[in-house]
Amino acid sequence: MSVLHRFGHRVIQSVEQLFNRIFGNGWNPWYHLGSLSFFLFWIVLFSGLYLLIFFETSLSGAYPSVERMTHEQWWLGGIMRSLHRYASDGAVITVVLHASREFFRDRYRGVRWFSWFTGVPTLWLVVLLGISGYWLVWDAMAQYIAVTTAELIDWIPILPGSMVFNFLEGNVSDRFFTLMSFLHLLALPVAMVFLLWTHVSRISQVDFMPPRGLAVGTSLALLLLSLIKPALSHGPANLSQIPEVLHLDWFYLNIYPVVDRFGAGTAWSLGIGITLVLMVLPWLPPQRPKPPAFVTLEQCNGCGQCAKDCPFGAVSMRPRTDGRDVSHEPTIKNSLCTSCGICVGSCVSSNPYRLSKTTLRSGMDMPHASIDQLRTDLLTRLQQLTGPVRVLLIGCQHGADLESLQDQQTAVLSLPCSGMFPPSLLDFALKRGADGILITGCRDGDCYYRIGNWLVDERLQGRREPHLLKRTDRQHIRVYRAAAADQDQLRQQLLALQGELRCAR
Ligand code: HEM
Numbered sequence: 001m002s003v004l005h006r007f008g009h010r011v012i013q014s015v016e017q018l019f020n021r022i023f024g025n026g027w028n029p030w031y032h033l034g035s036l037s038f039f040l041f042w043i044v045l046f047s048g049l050y051l052l053i054f055f056e057t058s059l060s061g062a063y064p065s066v067e068r069m070t071h072e073q074w075w076l077g078g079i080m081r082s083l084h085r086y087a088s089d090g091a092v093i094t095v096v097l098h099a100s101r102e103f104f105r106d107r108y109r110g111v112r113w114f115s116w117f118t119g120v121p122t123l124w125l126v127v128l129l130g131i132s133g134y135w136l137v138w139d140a141m142a143q144y145i146a147v148t149t150a151e152l153i154d155w156i157p158i159l160p161g162s163m164v165f166n167f168l169e170g171n172v173s174d175r176f177f178t179l180m181s182f183l184h185l186l187a188l189p190v191a192m193v194f195l196l197w198t199h200v201s202r203i204s205q206v207d208f209m210p211p212r213g214l215a216v217g218t219s220l221a222l223l224l225l226s227l228i229k230p231a232l233s234h235g236p237a238n239l240s241q242i243p244e245v246l247h248l249d250w251f252y253l254n255i256y257p258v259v260d261r262f263g264a265g266t267a268w269s270l271g272i273g274i275t276l277v278l279m280v281l282p283w284l285p286p287q288r289p290k291p292p293a294f295v296t297l298e299q300c301n302g303c304g305q306c307a308k309d310c311p312f313g314a315v316s317m318r319p320r321t322d323g324r325d326v327s328h329e330p331t332i333k334n335s336l337c338t339s340c341g342i343c344v345g346s347c348v349s350s351n352p353y354r355l356s357k358t359t360l361r362s363g364m365d366m367p368h369a370s371i372d373q374l375r376t377d378l379l380t381r382l383q384q385l386t387g388p389v390r391v392l393l394i395g396c397q398h399g400a401d402l403e404s405l406q407d408q409q410t411a412v413l414s415l416p417c418s419g420m421f422p423p424s425l426l427d428f429a430l431k432r433g434a435d436g437i438l439i440t441g442c443r444d445g446d447c448y449y450r451i452g453n454w455l456v457d458e459r460l461q462g463r464r465e466p467h468l469l470k471r472t473d474r475q476h477i478r479v480y481r482a483a484a485a486d487q488d489q490l491r492q493q494l495l496a497l498q499g500e501l502r503c504a505r
Pocket residue numbers: 033034035037038095098099102107108112115116117119120122123126196199200203205206207208278448449450
């Protein structure tokens with residue numbers, strides 16, 4: 001599985017690099033696929049509300065009302081219809097890419113199983129919303145969908161009667177159409193909101209909105225597409241005739257040709273099989289658990305920064321239990337902790353200047369990568385440097401390979417996440433012999449632990465506690481984030497910093 005992850009991730013990284021060149025890291029759609037899906041749903045919702053004003057929810061009124069909107073009111077109703085259709089199509093693309101990306105980035109196992117597991121039904125809900133939407137137009141396509149869906153339902157042995165027969169006989173009632181309207185306009189959207197809320201309920205600082213530039217660009221692209229190629233209906237449904245030519249929407253209706261060609265049984269087996277495989281994927285094989293963070297109350301002042309910063313909501317605050325004169329203390333829910341170490345970087349007592357002669361103990365620490373070990377490693381590696389300049393390269397284990405850049409001039413600290421180092425460690429390194437520091441990590445916008453890079457930037461810019469000390473010489477600190485595919489660029493950045501430092505001597 002890890003070979004598949006590595007290969008897929010490499011391919012995705014190359015594509016993302018191309019998009020980085022066009023859009024820049026900030027607006028790269030690949031880094032905002034979840035929030036882009038949300039944004040497309042907003043467009044679907046608003047355009048759908050407009051369509052609802054003019055749409056007639058009856059078998060005889062549906063088709064003419066859609067036609068009136070499309071042709072007589074093309075300048076608004078028609079555009080809204082096209083936006084509704086194309087934003088829905090776009091959502092299928094972004095959701096599928098989002099899920100694939102989480103898979104290849106190996107961000108769906110272990111603690112993250114919950115987001116994956118709840119994502120699978122959302123995917124099917126999106127498809128059901130699309131299918132029921134096509135049904136409501138009640139044109140030849142809707143007729144094809146209705147008859148083929150009836151074939152699918154008839155295949156279920158426990159359901160009595162023959163729906164296909166009813167459709168072919170033209171017995172489809174207004175009431176059935178009302179049921180479809182209810183599903184598309186109310187039941188499925190409500191279920192979707194509930195599922196999406198569940199989907200992101202175990203993560204904090206959720207990226208709900210794409211960056212403004214990306215949102216505006218996406219809206220304009222959809223508008224342009226709506227003007228160039230407006231969404232149209234087929235001819236009206238006529239159950240006494242079999243539709244001859246249909247222009248299928250492959251994003252939503254791809255299961256129907258499968259039913260036609262191979263039968264309802266095959267289509268059901270395919271759908272259920274894919275769903276089951278997707279749902280058990282987080283355990284094929286399960287991720288090896290890493291030891292969770294732990295709290296040392298004597299070192300904790302109860303500030304709560306760790307709880308604010310944890311990307312997975314694993315840290316929460318509760319009333320103090322050790323009788324100290326502070327109101328709260330953090331507590332860790334082990335089942336939610338990804339062992340990223342971000343809470344260690346958030347803790348004010350991770351400051352390496354504290355307790356310089358004894359073991360450095362922090363309010364928040366990691367059993368397998370303690371802050372004391374980090375300080376010891378930093379000092380040892382800086383002392384080992386013999387080159388003309390001494391650079392600290394600090395970053396994470398999910399970006400470029402840092403160890404291979406270690407040499408006589410470069411000390412390397414590779415952390416679970418770059419959000420783990422407290423900013424005071426940079427000042428400490430400069431005071432203990434480093435001439436310069438290069439901070440790296442996963443590519444901007446692509447932090448493996450979601451918000452590690454953002455937290456580092458916020459702390460360096462003094463917008464979030466614990467912030468970089470005012471006295472720290474920022475001239476000698478650089479940030480360059482790099483994925484495995486950007487190894488050469490990172491090496492260049494390192495050489496450039498070393499060169500600058502040599503010249504400055
Ligand atoms: C229906 C549409 C969906 C929407 C709108 C959506 C949206 C989101 C958003 C906004 C996040 C949080 C991103 C962040 O802040 O880092 C997220 C996380 C996630 N999504 Fe989705 N998602 C959808 C469907 C899916 C599907 C179908 C899957 C996979 C089957 C999936 C898998 C995940 C996983 C694994 C995470 C957690 C990533 C992490 O922990 O770092 N999502 N989703």
